Amino acid sequence: MSALADFQNSIYLQGLGDVRPSLPTDLTRLEGLAEGVLSAQAFGYVAGSAGSEATARANRDAFDRWRIVPRFLRDVAHRDLSVDVLGTAMPSPILLAPIGVQSIFHPDGELATARAAGAEGVTMVLSTASSHSIEEVAEANGDGAPRWYQLYWPKDRDLAVSFLERAKAAGYTALVVTLDTFTLAWRPRDLDQAYLPFLRGIGVANYFSDPVFQKAVGGPVTDANRDAALLHWVANFGNPSLTWDDLVFLRDHWDGPIALKGVQHPDDARRAVDAGMDGVIVSNHGGRQVDGAVASLDALPGVVDAVRDQATVLFDSGIRTGSDVAKALALGAKAVLLARPYAYGLALGGQAGVQHVLRCIQAELELTMALSGVTRPDELSPEILVRA
Numbered sequence: 001m002s003a004l005a006d007f008q009n010s011i012y013l014q015g016l017g018d019v020r021p022s023l024p025t026d027l028t029r030l031e032g033l034a035e036g037v038l039s040a041q042a043f044g045y046v047a048g049s050a051g052s053e054a055t056a057r058a059n060r061d062a063f064d065r066w067r068i069v070p071r072f073l074r075d076v077a078h079r080d081l082s083v084d085v086l087g088t089a090m091p092s093p094i095l096l097a098p099i100g101v102q103s104i105f106h107p108d109g110e111l112a113t114a115r116a117a118g119a120e121g122v123t124m125v126l127s128t129a130s131s132h133s134i135e136e137v138a139e140a141n142g143d144g145a146p147r148w149y150q151l152y153w154p155k156d157r158d159l160a161v162s163f164l165e166r167a168k169a170a171g172y173t174a175l176v177v178t179l180d181t182f183t184l185a186w187r188p189r190d191l192d193q194a195y196l197p198f199l200r201g202i203g204v205a206n207y208f209s210d211p212v213f214q215k216a217v218g219g220p221v222t223d224a225n226r227d228a229a230l231l232h233w234v235a236n237f238g239n240p241s242l243t244w245d246d247l248v249f250l251r252d253h254w255d256g257p258i259a260l261k262g263v264q265h266p267d268d269a270r271r272a273v274d275a276g277m278d279g280v281i282v283s284n285h286g287g288r289q290v291d292g293a294v295a296s297l298d299a300l301p302g303v304v305d306a307v308r309d310q311a312t313v314l315f316d317s318g319i320r321t322g323s324d325v326a327k328a329l330a331l332g333a334k335a336v337l338l339a340r341p342y343a344y345g346l347a348l349g350g351q352a353g354v355q356h357v358l359r360c361i362q363a364e365l366e367l368t369m370a371l372s373g374v375t376r377p378d379e380l381s382p383e384i385l386v387r388a
């Protein structure tokens, strides 16, 4: 057994003193509870997806179409979920996905998430669109805690370089570059409420605190130039003109590992390898960008096949339970990024809520693996799965 599954025992033992978990241990129940504590706008922003939300549903349906076939009598007494991903040692194959604007879920926002990740030794991927700055989040995360940085590649190249330099200086070791959100998709829940957090000054902390950004708007952002600063953000946030050739620029300005997030097509995965990228993250942004897009889990095997051992393949979009993680790993992902469930944990319990989510999903993964005859993540293969 490991410390991860000991969490299960600790819950049962607390029950002897009549103490129960303050949040559900079935993480699929968190969304409904979060709706009760969040404003309609914040809930719509996190729970909503693009268009008719067909892809968000497809992401979940794809998990349901795969079933695990348990195996027994394989000596699963000693389990070890630890993995090394792009040079980062991790206690389990689960990272916290980049989620922007976290102060709409909890006043401490990314600071609470960073403290939770630091306490659990789990790698947090900080969004460029965070409500606290790169440096503040690093401090909350703690010295030596593993952290990666996610880049929304702005039009202004000097600003991009400044983000990368700040992230490097603050101890973020790997770079995640999100390809699929150079512009916001058609998101009816937000449109119907005319709600975009950025225009209300949320999720722009890294921009407003940046010397390159400040120079462009005539100095530090104050009431006097705030509107101009927001318009500059709108004009600069994403760059639809980027091509594969531009990746050379990133390689030149970041000396650690780089993973491209949002890859769905095997040819794009091959191009990422050709461009010298270290990893790809198979993701459809949780169905928040292209409504009608292929379910992320259905895109995974093709990308794994295309990349083989030439790059690390990570996965997100639809992970809700430990058995979801096992399925994604069995289909070839090295690790997964957990997203909405921890945002709901944050909304419901701040740092403790995020830690609860992390403990539950890691313990559930370990138990699912052991009860399926598997002791290490690299033993998971398509052989443990059948089509439902």
Ligand SMILES: Cc1cc2nc3c(=O)[nH]c(=O)nc-3n(C[C@H](O)[C@H](O)[C@H](O)COP(=O)(O)O)c2cc1C
Binding pocket: 045, 046, 047, 097, 098, 099, 100, 127, 128, 129, 150, 178, 261, 283, 284, 285, 286, 287, 316, 317, 318, 319, 338, 339, 340, 341, 343
């Ligand atoms: C509220 C919210 C904000 C997000 N912000 C970012 C972001 O800033 N950068 C990024 O790369 N992805 C962002 N994502 C996408 C997640 O990283 C992840 O790809 C997606 O949520 C996975 O889908 P799932 O939550 O349904 O599992 C965001 C997702 C949500 C729900």
Ligand SMILES: CC(C)CC(=O)C(=O)O
Binding pocket: 100, 129, 181, 184, 285, 288
């Ligand atoms: C548009 C981004 C700044 C945030 C994001 O990725 C998202 O809301 O899905």
